[in-house]
Amino acid sequence: MEKQKAVITVVGKDTVGIIAAICAFLAEHGINILDISQTIVQDYFNMMMIVDLERADLPFARCQEELSVIGQKIGVDVKCQREEIFEKMHRI
Amino acid sequence: MINIWEVNETNKMVEQENLDVRTITAGISLLDCTDSDLDRLNEKVYEKIVSVARDLVRVGEEIERDYCIPIVNKRISVTPISLVGASVCRSPEDYVTLAKTMDRAARTLGVNFIGGYSALVSKGMAGFDEYLIRSIPQVLSETEYVCSSVNVGSTRTGIDMDAVRLMGEMIRETAERTKERDSIGCAKLVVFCNAPDDNPFMAGAFHGVTETDAVIHVGVSGPGVVKKALEEVRGSDFETLCETIKKTAFKVTRVGQLVAQEASRRLHIPFGIIDLSLAPTPAVGDSVAGILEEIGLEYAGAPGTTAALALLNDQVKKGGVMASSYVGGLSGAFIPVSEDQGMIEAVQAGALTLEKLEAMTCVCSVGLDMIAVPGATTAESLSGIIADEMAIGMINQKTTAVRLIPVIGKDVGEEAEFGGLLGRAPIMPVNPYGCGDFIRRKGRIPAPVHSFKN
Numbered sequence: 001m002e003k004q005k006a007v008i009t010v011v012g013k014d015t016v017g018i019i020a021a022i023c024a025f026l027a028e029h030g031i032n033i034l035d036i037s038q039t040i041v042q043d044y045f046n047m048m049m050i051v052d053l054e055r056a057d058l059p060f061a062r063c064q065e066e067l068s069v070i071g072q073k074i075g076v077d078v079k080c081q082r083e084e085i086f087e088k089m090h091r092i
Numbered sequence: 093m094i095n096i097w098e099v100n101e102t103n104k105m106v107e108q109e110n111l112d113v114r115t116i117t118a119g120i121s122l123l124d125c126t127d128s129d130l131d132r133l134n135e136k137v138y139e140k141i142v143s144v145a146r147d148l149v150r151v152g153e154e155i156e157r158d159y160c161i162p163i164v165n166k167r168i169s170v171t172p173i174s175l176v177g178a179s180v181c182r183s184p185e186d187y188v189t190l191a192k193t194m195d196r197a198a199r200t201l202g203v204n205f206i207g208g209y210s211a212l213v214s215k216g217m218a219g220f221d222e223y224l225i226r227s228i229p230q231v232l233s234e235t236e237y238v239c240s241s242v243n244v245g246s247t248r249t250g251i252d253m254d255a256v257r258l259m260g261e262m263i264r265e266t267a268e269r270t271k272e273r274d275s276i277g278c279a280k281l282v283v284f285c286n287a288p289d290d291n292p293f294m295a296g297a298f299h300g301v302t303e304t305d306a307v308i309h310v311g312v313s314g315p316g317v318v319k320k321a322l323e324e325v326r327g328s329d330f331e332t333l334c335e336t337i338k339k340t341a342f343k344v345t346r347v348g349q350l351v352a353q354e355a356s357r358r359l360h361i362p363f364g365i366i367d368l369s370l371a372p373t374p375a376v377g378d379s380v381a382g383i384l385e386e387i388g389l390e391y392a393g394a395p396g397t398t399a400a401l402a403l404l405n406d407q408v409k410k411g412g413v414m415a416s417s418y419v420g421g422l423s424g425a426f427i428p429v430s431e432d433q434g435m436i437e438a439v440q441a442g443a444l445t446l447e448k449l450e451a452m453t454c455v456c457s458v459g460l461d462m463i464a465v466p467g468a469t470t471a472e473s474l475s476g477i478i479a480d481e482m483a484i485g486m487i488n489q490k491t492t493a494v495r496l497i498p499v500i501g502k503d504v505g506e507e508a509e510f511g512g513l514l515g516r517a518p519i520m521p522v523n524p525y526g527c528g529d530f531i532r533r534k535g536r537i538p539a540p541v542h543s544f545k546n
Contacts, residue, residue: 007099037096048096061157079103083094085159088346090098 004054005034005083008067012076014045021070022049022078029063030055045076050083106161110316110378111344113351114371115165116152117207117292118145118361119299119307122171130180134193137176141168141197141206144306144361149202151358155351163351164313164513168198169297170208174224181220184227191231191238198237205280207297209240212287215249215536217258225255228262232277233269239280239295243287245482247489250539251285256482257531259283260475264498267467271500274508278497279430279462283478285485285492290365291421296458296493307364308356309421312348313371314340316378318408322386333387334407341368341411349416367421368412369457370404372432374515380404380425381434392427392435393444401425402455422491424457430510430517431462439518446477446520454484459492464508464517467500474498476527479537487540 010018019038026033035050056063064080071078105111125136145168152166170176173190181187191209198206209231211221228240242259245251263278270277282296289300292309299307321340325332348366356363372380381392387400405424413419427449429435438444446463453459459481465474478494485492499508502519509516 007094009099009103035093039096046096046100048099050093061154064157079160081160082158084350085161085347086094086099086102088350089102089343090094 004052006051006053006060007081007083007086008049008051009079010045010047010071010076012045012071012074014040014043015074018045018074018076019047021074022067025066025070026051030057031063103160105314105317109314109320110373110375111314111347112162112164113310113348114313115167115292115311116148116163116351116355117167117169117297117309117311118148118359119169119290119303119309119364120144120171121299121303121305122176123301125176126179128180130186130189133177133180134189137190138193138197141170141194142200145201145203147359151355154358155354159350161347161351165204167292167294167297168201168203168206169292169299170194170206171299171301172210172212173208174211174221175301177224178218178220181223184223184230187224187227188230188234191227191235194238195235203237205239205294206237207239207241207294208299209238210242210298212243213252213255214243214246214285216252217255222258225258225262228281229265229269229277232266232280239297241282241284241287241296241298243284244478245285245486245537247286247486247543248539251479251482251486251537253479253531253536254534256479257475259478260471260531263474263496264471267498267500274502274510275467275497275499276510276514279495279510279514281495283482283494285482286490288421288491292367293369293371293422295495303364304362306361308352308359308361309364309367310348310352310355311367311369311371311421312344313369313373314344315370315372315380315383317344318370319377319379319382319386322383326386330403334403337404337407338411341408342415345412345415363418365418365420366412366416368408368419368423369421370408370425372426372428373513374431374433376433379432379434380427381432381438385434391438391441391443393438393448397448398451398455401427401452405456422457426458426461427452427456428462428495429520430464430508430515431513432515436516436518439520446522450480450484453481453492454488457491459485460494460496462495462497462514462517464497464499464519465522466503466519467498468503469498469522472526472528472531473522475531477522479531483537486537
């Protein structure tokens with residue numbers, strides 16, 4: 001894989017164990033967390049992680065799918081996107 | 093490093109404001125397919141298209157998934173077919189075989205459209221050009237994916253009025269042949285002045301002869317994003333208004349640039365240009381008319397519309413050119429009536445007329461686009477409208493185009509329904525007075541004096 005950084009966003013109703021579930025998955029598959037920030041707006045949980053997939057043991061598309069499934073189980077929306085789209089849009 | 097607010101802003105644009113990449117268009121040269129045998133030519137054309145673009149749809153979908161940005165269309169444009177078939181096509185029917193081959197290739201690849209069933213006749217029609225033009229009604233009624241365009245004028249050459257007259261007739265005939273579906277064939281036919289060689293948008297895309305063998309062009313969109321950004325600065329002065337449009341256009345174009353580079357890299361096809369156009373869709377909130385309203389007009393078409401559109405178009409270009417080094421195609425605001433909910437409402441309210449739309453085309457990209465007119469409109473009147481629009485392009489050194497749909501069997505007060513991205517269109521009245529004696533004159537309108545720059 002050439003480009004390794006991805007952004008994971010989690011949006012949904014706040015509940016116990018959201019970060020734990022996502023992080024457990026990342027740790028299990030060798031995905032390193034570079035940055036993490038989180039806010040709660042009107043009971044809505046809003047989190048962003050920048051992760052490095054260099055040593056990930058599964059392809060990007062599978063990673064996206066599995067994160068989305070984990071999200072569905074907890075009742076939040078989990079998205080995983082390559083980082084360049086944000087870099088390109090917000091940095092000259 | 094990117095922060096949570098920036099990430100949220102980008103995702104909100106996609107999820108709530110209809111930001112998308114409208115098209116990845118692979119331009120393919122067919123000049124090396126020419127042959128003296130029609131069957132062999134057809135075979136070579138098919139092989140070339142499906143081999144060059146075999147991964148286009150798959151790669152488009154991969155990019156969509158990787159970045160979570162919708163890529164609405166994957167398209168192909170080819171060398172103007174009048175040139176490809178020139179050495180062997182001896183009748184309109186011969187050209188029809190090439191259109192069917194294009195259609196078959198598009199179906200095999202799973203692309204949304206294939207453009208380039210085109211002729212470039214700005215200074216005169218050769219016999220083969222005329223064969224192609226005369227085959228257009230049959231082609232558009234018997235193929236599904238093929239789009240057609242004819243360039244009938246340019247600032248350097250003037251306007252070929254023989255071609256303008258013929259196109260009026262061909263538009264009518266296309267309408268007749270597709271009258272069961274509200275004359276939808278005409279939605280895939282554009283008449284141009286100063287047509288660009290690298291336009292990724294349909295129905296006017298073709299792969300110009302000045303282009304390399306294969307190339308990737310990308311057209312972005314995003315009227316909804318611009319409107320939302322302007323809502324945030326409602327009531328501000330012109331400087332703030334312009335700054336906001338520029339910044340938004342920059343962000344939107346950067347996404348297009350990323351998608352273009354990725355598509356080019358993954359397909360091993362060189363990147364050509366980004367087309368900056370603000371392309372509306374019938375979806376609520378994805379409207380160029382909506383931006384004009386946000387700028388301060390009650391409806392598109394109200395006094396002030398031309399000025400507001402000029403401002404919008406210019407700021408989109410200024411923001412966009414900073415975001416990509418290779419900008420081309422049409423690059424401006426599109427004002428198709430049927431594809432823009434705000435334009436439809438403006439027509440229904442009586443605010444927007446054909447004449448006002450003509451004025452608007454002087455200051456934005458393209459021209460009279462996706463406008464339904466009464467089925468009884470004569471070929472001569474259609475040619476007269478085309479001639480007017482071509483004159484605007486010729487004199488102002490810009491691209492103009494006409495995509496009119498005379499809806500057979502329908503009149504003012506009724507509506508044509510095209511479905512999907514093509515939308516629906518209230519039938520607009522056409523000036524009832526004649527121009528037959530003007531259109532029946534033979535020959536061409538000479539190039540304007542400001543074209544002599546050598």
